[in-house]
Amino acid sequence: MDPAASSLIDRAGLDKSKVRELVGRGLEGADDGELFLEYKQTEALAFDNGRLKQATYDTTQGFGLRAVKDEAVGYAHASDLSEGALARAADAVRAVKGGYSGQYAEAPGRTNRKLYDDVNPLGTPAFEQKVKLLETIDAYARAKDPRVRQVTASIAATWQVVEILRSDGETYRDIRPLVRLNVSVVAGDGDRQETGSYGVGGREGYERFIEPSMWQHAVDEAVRQAMVNLTAVAAPAGEMDVVLASGWPGVMLHEAVGHGLEGDFNRKKTSAFAGLMGQQVAAKGVTVIDDGTVQQRRGSLTIDDEGTPTNRTVLIEDGILVGYMQDRQNARLMGMKPTGNGRRESHAHVPMPRMTNTAMLAGAHEPAEIIASVKNGLYAVNFGGGQVDITSGKYVFQCTEAYKIENGKITAPVKGAMLIGNGPTDLHRITMIGNDFALDPGIGTCGKNGQGVPVGVGQPSLRMDKITVGGTA
16 A cells, blocks of 8 residues: 555554544643654665665654653654554553643644655666666766775665644644765875765755766765865964855854754753843844745755644844744743744654754855955865754864965865854854855754754855864964
């Protein structure tokens, strides 16, 4: 039976009325909750050093039953979608109900919006064609420059069907495709070796990404970055003005600021932004949004994992804190509205407030004007890993591609640059915002409490004054 065409309950051969009875029993006396059903197909192919190193395919299904009472959550999950497993789950989650005598929380609203097609990317193109594509990418990368020593190319896809059933009878359904193509290269010159990488992806089929213009661009960028890093000099250290490029550098905003604007951290007052609603938390001109409604973007969802339609949520407007990202539980406990940010990695995980596509909006300055305004500083184009403390806002981010700015001009590439600072503090250090807003190419994955979910980031070029740069010079 096709999971796209039929209910997951029907597919499992279960009686709908019996399922509703069990869900109702589990959620009796609870403030809120739901049965989350999932069917997911996943594939990943990796071509490394001239041969196919990985080819995996996996099908998973299961359910998670959640009962919410005040701040307490009862959660039970299983990969066995059967009446017996549901009955055991219902008995397990009843432990949180207490003596509640109010009314079960109102169901999420509905949406007719559709942000992506139901297409299953695992079926097309055929397996042999996918392997051939990776071989072609490998050959193309090696032909770009004789200094290319190693090439790793990969494609991955998931196709997820979710259904959400509430004890008040409301049901919600979403079918979510997701694909990603990545290329990384190692280039060498004598004993020195450097890396470069680039990826693309989104909630659609493979078609757009296997076009030669797309995968060749990914290879070109990975090779270019590796070659730049081969000529990089040691990064300077100290306090200096920093210019961030548009697009993927928004990952720093995501980590250093975005997590601190999620509802749970603010309800528990563990965020550096807790209690600052309505106050100036950033320089004037800084507007930050979380938008889960962008067509076919990696972080977008038609509905979140509680059934709430996603939104374009303004978090910071002209420097003023005006909103948080909320799931249903934290929104209710804070007297706010859900924003469609209740997300979970799978049926085996509880939902919590998570980002979708988080971005800072454009300003008025030309990127060249921003560069020209810096006498001596750093131009950060790409980032790798980073660490953030949500409570204090302190962060450390590694630049994978960066350049010196000398007398208003971009000069030598540098290696080993680290940006060190405090997210809430450094929002006030933004002095110029570019007009070149861009989203990342579709590669982000966000981790929180052991769960990973696909996300998007974005921003225009930015100038930040007096940022601490860790270097090796």
